[in-house]
Amino acid sequence: MTLGPLMIDLEGTALRPIEREFLQHPLVGSVILFTRNYADPAQLRELVADIHAVRSPALIVGVDHEGGRVQRFREGFSRLPPARRIGHEYDASPRDGLALARILGWLMAAELREAGVDLSFAPCVDLDFGVSEAIGDRAFHADAGVVGELAVAYKHGMRAAGMVATAKHFPGHGAVVADSHYALPIDRRSLVDLEPDIRPYRLLIENGLAGVMVAHVLYPEIDDVPASASRRWIHGYLRGELRFQGVIFADDLSMAGAAAVGGIVERAECMLEAGCDVLPVCNHRDNVIALLEGWKPADDAGATLRRVGLRGKGSVSSRKLRESLEWSAAQRALEQCAEPPDLKLA
Numbered sequence: 001m002t003l004g005p006l007m008i009d010l011e012g013t014a015l016r017p018i019e020r021e022f023l024q025h026p027l028v029g030s031v032i033l034f035t036r037n038y039a040d041p042a043q044l045r046e047l048v049a050d051i052h053a054v055r056s057p058a059l060i061v062g063v064d065h066e067g068g069r070v071q072r073f074r075e076g077f078s079r080l081p082p083a084r085r086i087g088h089e090y091d092a093s094p095r096d097g098l099a100l101a102r103i104l105g106w107l108m109a110a111e112l113r114e115a116g117v118d119l120s121f122a123p124c125v126d127l128d129f130g131v132s133e134a135i136g137d138r139a140f141h142a143d144a145g146v147v148g149e150l151a152v153a154y155k156h157g158m159r160a161a162g163m164v165a166t167a168k169h170f171p172g173h174g175a176v177v178a179d180s181h182y183a184l185p186i187d188r189r190s191l192v193d194l195e196p197d198i199r200p201y202r203l204l205i206e207n208g209l210a211g212v213m214v215a216h217v218l219y220p221e222i223d224d225v226p227a228s229a230s231r232r233w234i235h236g237y238l239r240g241e242l243r244f245q246g247v248i249f250a251d252d253l254s255m256a257g258a259a260a261v262g263g264i265v266e267r268a269e270c271m272l273e274a275g276c277d278v279l280p281v282c283n284h285r286d287n288v289i290a291l292l293e294g295w296k297p298a299d300d301a302g303a304t305l306r307r308v309g310l311r312g313k314g315s316v317s318s319r320k321l322r323e324s325l326e327w328s329a330a331q332r333a334l335e336q337c338a339e340p341p342d343l344k345l346a
Contacts, residue, residue, distance in 0.1 A: 001055055003029030003307040005272060005297065007062065007249075007280040008288050013039050015050050023054045025292050029307050030060035032280055033117070034072055041076040041115060041318070048116035060310045062119035065108060068137055070124075077111050078330070080104060081337040083124060086150055087141035089337075094149075100333055101140075101150040105157025105165075107330035113162045114321050118312035121213060121249075123154045125167045125200040126174035134179035144196040148203035155204060160326075162313040166211030167204050169251060170238065171227060172197025173215045180216040180257030190221045198242075205244050210309060212238060213249040214276065216257025225270070229261045234275035247306045250276040254284040265295050277303040 007030040010019055022028060031051050038044055052058040063072050068082025086104065090097025105123070112120055125147050126132070128139035140150045155165035169180075171194055176185035187194075201212065214228045223230040228250040238244050250271045251257070253264060261267045264287040268279055277300075281287050321327055 001026055001057075002299075002304045003057060003060065005029060005268075005277065005279050005300075005303065005307075006288075006291060007032050007060075007278050009034060009282045010037055011285075013037055013043055014047060015054075020054060022288065022292065023051065023059060027292060027295065027297075028059065030062060030119075030278060030310070032282060033061065033063045034282075035074075038073045041073075044073065044115045044117075052116065057308065058311075060118045060307065061116065062121065062310075063112065063117055064122075065112060065117075065120040066122045066124055066138060067104065067108065070138060073112075073115075078107055078334060080108055081334070082137040083140045083150075084128065084137035085337050086154075087128075087139070087146065090141065090146055090150060098149060098153045100336070101153035102157040102160075103326070103330050103333045105154035106161045106326060107157075107333075109158040109161035109163035110316075110321060110326070110330075113312050113315040114318055116312075116315065118163070119166065119211075119310050120158070120163060121166050121168060121211075122158070123151045123165060123167060124169070125151045125204070126169060126172055127197055129175045131177050132174050132179075133177070134181065135174045139174055144199040148200035151200050151204055152207050155207065155209065162315060164210035164246075164310060165204070166213055166247075166249065167201060167209055168213035168249075169215035169217070170198075170201060170212050171215070171217075171219070171233065173217055176217060180251065180255055182256050184226065184257045184260045185215075185217045187217055187219050188221065189219070194219070201238075201242060201244075205242055209244070210246040211249060212244060212246065213251055214238075216251050216255055216260075218260070226257060226260060228258065228276065229267070229270040229274050231274045239275060247277045247310055248275055249278045249280065252280045252282045254282055254287050264290050268295055269297070272297055272300075277306050 004027040067080025124138045128142040178185035227233040
């Protein structure tokens with residue numbers, strides 16, 4: 001059985017019989033975990049192993065675990081700072097900021113890989129325009145060049161721990177006030193004006209980026225549908241202009257920003273046709289059932305191969321992880337993050 005395009009969620013800390021049935025459906029290829037699915041590291045390891053054992057090839061298990069306010073697993077995991085803290089360190093010392101980005105990317109990924117989790121949706125490379133509550137301190141910096149440098153360092157840290165990076169939210173969510181969880185944000189800038197938002201993606205793609213998540217944001221100067229459903233954005237620009245060859249995720253199809261495309265089946269059809277490889281459907285069981293029962297997309301061998309590449313590689317035991325030199329360095333970095341950055345004002 002191949003890995004299908006749907007990424008679905010679970011209700012609790014263990015698989016229920018009906019969820020096992022869902023995970024065996026050929027349209028499902030991955031699972032996304034939330035805080036409600038976590039009790040402690042031992043339970044998480046058991047849950048992830050159970051998900052992986054449902055079928056072969058094993059489903060991909062992912063989570064949003066950036067740090068700051070977007071960290072699903074807390075007790076038993078290192079408390080990661082928001083990306084903005086890394087940007088502040090860069091302002092004090094670019095060298096130290098890049099080192100911090102790399103070690104925190106490693107730490108985030110290493111702890112998740114120890115639990116068996118394949119994928120974290122990080123880094124967030126939206127620019128800090130100071131207007132988006134949805135992004136806020138999740139952004140590394142306001143400067144596109146700095147964001148690109150820090151994101152590449154973070155990606156390299158993740159890769160060293162056995163996890164690929166997924167940059168978000170393409171082409172940029174930082175300049176809109178509305179939160180796509182609750183409304184459809186509209187960014188009226190032209191493509192030329194969006195170039196700073198896109199610049200970090202250019203640098204990441206040049207450095208082997210494996211995944212991109214596309215935003216439910218409307219850019220009426222470019223297309224009349226949200227970027228997540230736009231063939232112009234995905235096939236024309238991301239695949240064409242930027243020559244990205246990795247996995248393209250839509251943002252969650254249950255979000256209000258996606259509703260502009262239509263009902264849940266229409267959303268899935270449009271986003272798959274636009275070029276998305278993975279379609280997350282979260283926090284709405286009826287949407288999952290509607291897709292599993294009423295959607296019959298055509299097979300795409302290329303997309304299937306790309307999805308397999310999301311699988312995590314290697315892991316170490318909790319004891320070995322905590323005895324490693326990298327772990328000690330990461331803990332020192334966290335202590336450093338607890339202190340205000342050493343900014344010297346002229």
